[in-house]
């Protein structure tokens with residue numbers, strides 16, 4: 252049996268109170284017995300059909316283990332920064348799709364065409380004072396200029412970030428402060444990231460999985476779906492996610508993994524899942540971050556290392572974490588891997604969970620396969636309900652691929668392969684499935700582009716030994 256996340260049976264959807272299924276709502280009061288039977292039969296047929304389609308596809312792409320030089324994969328997911336704000340100011344390659352030599356502005360009031368424009372400048376501060384809105388509803392406003400987008404009527408014009416910041420913080424008289432949401436870092440501010448990107452592979456078209464907050468994105472990162480969750484709700488704190496995760500898959504395949512964690516207010520990502528608790532893996536496979544540095548030095552890293560940063564005051568980049576402390580943390584991780592006896596076998600992926608409400612000028616793709624058939628609803632700031640079906644990606648986030656087996660200074664845009672979707676968080680799962688011959692977990696993972704073709708068979712002896720020091724405070 253493939254270890255993947257099949258769509259749950261229709262009865263499970265209907266019984267779960269806080270999620271809405273894919274199909275038209277059914278009013279129990281008006282439902283006759285005959286109607287109920289007919290609907291159940293219909294839902295069962297649809298579920299079986301979609302399950303069968305996915306099963307066929309997943310079997311066909313159940314990859315053979317590849318002959319890759321990569322034996323160890325290390326993933327660090329930092330917090331809450333968009334591509335343009337963190338990486339859009341990099342200048343080492345004019346092909347980077349950022350904000351250098353490109354004017355990107357948002358109106359102060361997205362509903363008023365005559366309102367002043369607030370334009371991106373390279374004056375972003377080390378500490379962002381006002382954590383921008385990153386709910387699903389806030390993200391709708393940022394991307395579509397409305398809390399209630401209809402994909403046929405509203406374009407993802409990326410004009411609503413400043414307006415939403417003003418609405419969230421009442422900053423209408425303080426446009427320079429509202430501009431914090433769109434201003435970006437110069438290479439001098441982010442020397443660590445600049446060195447990583449310019450020495451390895453920078454993706455300038457990598458999208459978060461969900462246009463919403465951290466845990467739904469972290470669930471997509473580690474299982475290819477959030478199982479209908481669009482907020483950081485209690486289920487993430489109680490290990491209640493039912494779906495198969497990469498951690499469960501790796502254990503089933505006898506591949507070693509550790510979730511090194513420095514988080515405090517949130518559970519480490521591996522512990523979102525019921526399986527991690529019930530199998531005992533939470534006790535054996537989740538370790539404090541200090542163990543990562545010890546394992547790297549000893550050459551004892553597992554095949555798959557998943558690093559949860561501290562969240563969200565100091566080293567995660569999440570406001571109010573200072574940017575230069577986040578940089579220092581990334582440097583510690585890289586320097587430890589570079590000095591490790593396992594460096595020659597290692598691929599390190601650094602990405603960000605979501606855009607954190609910060610601005611980006613590239614429209615996220617629409618009409619993408621969701622991880623499953625579950626939808627999510629929340630109340631927007633205007634009091635009305637907004638429903639999201641996980642059928643579009645989140646905002647672009649900075650991502651780098653670091654290894655002695657990748658090219659130097661590669662700027663990777665759209666994937667080249669025919670029939671591939673885009674680079675997005677679930678590209679990591681797609682790559683790992685190919686690398687180790689695992690089942691592809693969900694339709695979203697299957698659609699995602701792998702980055703396997705960026706791993707070469709040429710070992711680079713020129714890999715920088717230590718990254719530069721982070722910037723001082725500014």
Ligand SMILES: *C1O[C@H](CO)[C@@H](O)[C@H](O)[C@H]1NC(C)=O
Pocket residue numbers: 330331382383384385386463464465466483562563569605606607608609
């Ligand atoms: C960032 O991370 C925090 C904590 O994980 C989360 O609550 C928030 O929704 C995320 N988004 C933004 C924009 O801060």
Ligand SMILES: *[C@@H]1O[C@H](CO)[C@@H](O)[C@H](O)[C@H]1NC(C)=O
Pocket residue numbers: 341342343344345346351352
């Ligand atoms: C910006 O424009 C200048 C002048 O045309 C050019 O030299 C430089 O390479 C450009 N930089 C980027 C990052 O596009």
Ligand SMILES: *[C@@H]1O[C@H](CO)[C@@H](O)[C@H](O)[C@H]1NC(C)=O
Pocket residue numbers: 360361362363423
């Ligand atoms: C934005 O503009 C609209 C249309 O002119 C207006 O109704 C609304 O009050 C404005 N919002 C703010 C916060 O000024």
Ligand SMILES: *[C@@H]1O[C@H](CO)[C@@H](O)[C@H](O)[C@H]1NC(C)=O
Pocket residue numbers: 503504505
């Ligand atoms: C994993 O290892 C156990 C114990 O060594 C063995 O029984 C099992 O068959 C292995 N499973 C796989 C998928 O290799």
Ligand SMILES: *[C@@H]1O[C@H](CO)[C@@H](O)[C@H](O)[C@H]1NC(C)=O
Pocket residue numbers: 512513514515539540541561
């Ligand atoms: C986080 O890491 C720092 C530095 O390695 C350490 O001092 C601290 O105890 C860690 N906290 C947790 C919760 O692991």
Ligand SMILES: CC(=O)N[C@H]1CO[C@H](CO)[C@@H](O)[C@@H]1O
Pocket residue numbers: 507508509535536538542546551552553
């Ligand atoms: C030092 C340490 O605990 N290393 C562990 C890393 O993770 C692998 C796989 O879970 C274990 O086998 C190691 O013992």
